[in-house]
Amino acid sequence: MTLTELRYIVAVARERHFGRAAEACFVSQPTLSVAIKKLEEELDLKLFERGASEVSVTPLGEAIVRQAQSVLEQAAAIKEIAKRGKDPLNGALRLGIIYTIGPYLLPELVKHAIEKTPQMPLMLQENFTVKLLDMLRTGELDCAIMAEPFPDTGLAIAPLYDEPFVVAVPIRHALAQRQRISADELKKETMLLLGTGHCFRDHVLEVCPEFARFSSDAEGIRKSFEGSSLETIKHMVASGMGVTVVPQLSMPRDPQPHVAYIPFEEPVPTRRVVLAWRRSFTRYEAIAALRNAVYACELKGAQRLTP
Incomplete structure (x- = not known):
């Protein structure tokens, strides 16, 4: 053998x-x-x-x-x-990240990683949670940034930040001028959801469980429409097809001409973003350096969970 x-x-x-x-x-x-x-x-x-x-x-x-x-x-x-013994941070780090975090965290994360640990380039893999877990198990990835909850796989986990959700509505929508919105108010709206496989879809359905399947009321049949990415769904909102729920960090930094982002009323729904790795992975310094690079990001509106 x-x-x-x-x-x-x-x-x-x-x-x-x-x-x-x-x-x-x-x-x-x-x-x-x-x-x-x-x-x-x-x-x-x-x-x-x-x-x-x-x-x-x-x-x-x-x-x-x-x-x-x-x-x-x-x-x-x-x-x-x-x-x-020569350089604990020497060599590439294979990092996985879910689709609803990658586009919003990676630009700043990669910049800080280059500045702090240029000898440790990040090899990035964007995918669904279930696929990233499988790649961690088989050793194709060293670590992954994901959102809880996910199945207990015996991984080591370090919390990074708690991220609130916000509601995205068309700028001419009746809710666009509101300071805050309750989850109950969304029951009357056409909800735009990510497709099956995205863990953020499950997070939204926890906030608005009635959209898990087609439902009906006195006004007729309400349907939930699906998009392939958060950015696609935002364009659907802009065109007036419905409303959606997005994570705080996905909000554009500048005001948008066609979409308004409204915070939730208390209690605000959130997701916990964590860094996970195999317990047998021995590059502890690399994990610590990656966490420090995440903490160096602005993470506007999110709550850092430092050790």
């Missing part, structure tokens, strides 16, 4: 495809297939079920892949320990 063989089975488990796994490992598919077959013979069990279009991991294979990932991380930790 070799580290190379362990890398191969982790890649196949991640890609669910021998060809893509071979490409990810920079080897030919026959080389990868032969190595995995040799490992299966050595262990005297089948790690993968080969289907017509996709490869699945057997139940015992799942446990072995998890152990293989742990072994690979421990092997990589040996090199990291050696590096830390």
